[in-house]
Amino acid sequence: MLENLKQKFPNTITNKMDTDEISEYVWFEDSRSILGIPRSEITAEEIRLLELLFAPSINPNNPKTYQDVSWKTFLSEPxxxxxxxSWENVRFIHFKLTHADFSISDFEDAFLAFVPSDAALVWENETSGILIETDKDESLSNxxxxAISSTLESDFYVKTRMFTGRFHPVNQDLHHHRNQEKKCFALAQVHLPDLKVANLADIIPHSLINDPSVTNARWYINEILGKTKQDTELIKTIKTYIECNSNATYAAKQLYIHRNSLQYRIDKFSERTGLDIRNFRHALTAYLILLLNE
Structure with a gap:
């Protein structure tokens, strides 16, 4: 079947030794042959289709897959x-190290050994970078x-900080989301210095104080609530619960619903937004977002 692809992609090559720019090709192989298609001649949709039929081939002399190369180009060039x-949704896990007095390749190998095998790692400089994770499998929890951060610190004698973003579709909006998350990460390092792994819920109150612009607030609302903005009953329930000092019995009476119904709605909100409003920090974030949404 790979032979048939040559008719559609006439500039393909069948040996990695035929080029000095292996990363400029997308490689596929079957049990008998290998094929390299120029990146400039193939679309993302065509790659997704071919991945269903053939296994992507990795260059054994280069630890980075074509995913890493493609992501680095995308993130470094506006x-x-x-x-x-072939990924449809991704999230960025930003990380920063206090120094780089060790082998970067050793650190990268150790880091990638703890994460899903298809994750991509892109360095922004020698002490910071982004781990790109897809939602194909269960995502890494905080x-x-x-635990990963603690292990890396003990192995390489370096302090690490991380910030987890949210999953987004793979489109041009990723640049905006990445830039917003980087601002949040910078604030987390200043205002939450003892928090090894921070996320959006942790930093929103500080961020809104630092930059209360409408554009900034709208991004937070969309990130946290998403389609939940349209569920007015759920929004009212959560707002009432928080205003009742998280007293479930009192809130249920105020809403004229059974306490079990209230609990179901709280769980539903938590599942949709990732906020556990029984936690003070998350409850504060939720309440601020609900007020902004009004």
């Missing part, structure tokens, strides 16, 4: 095209990231 990837 006007770069979308990454050539507790898992804290």
């Amino acid at each position: 006007n770069a095209p979308l990454p050539l990837t 507790n898992e990231l804290i």
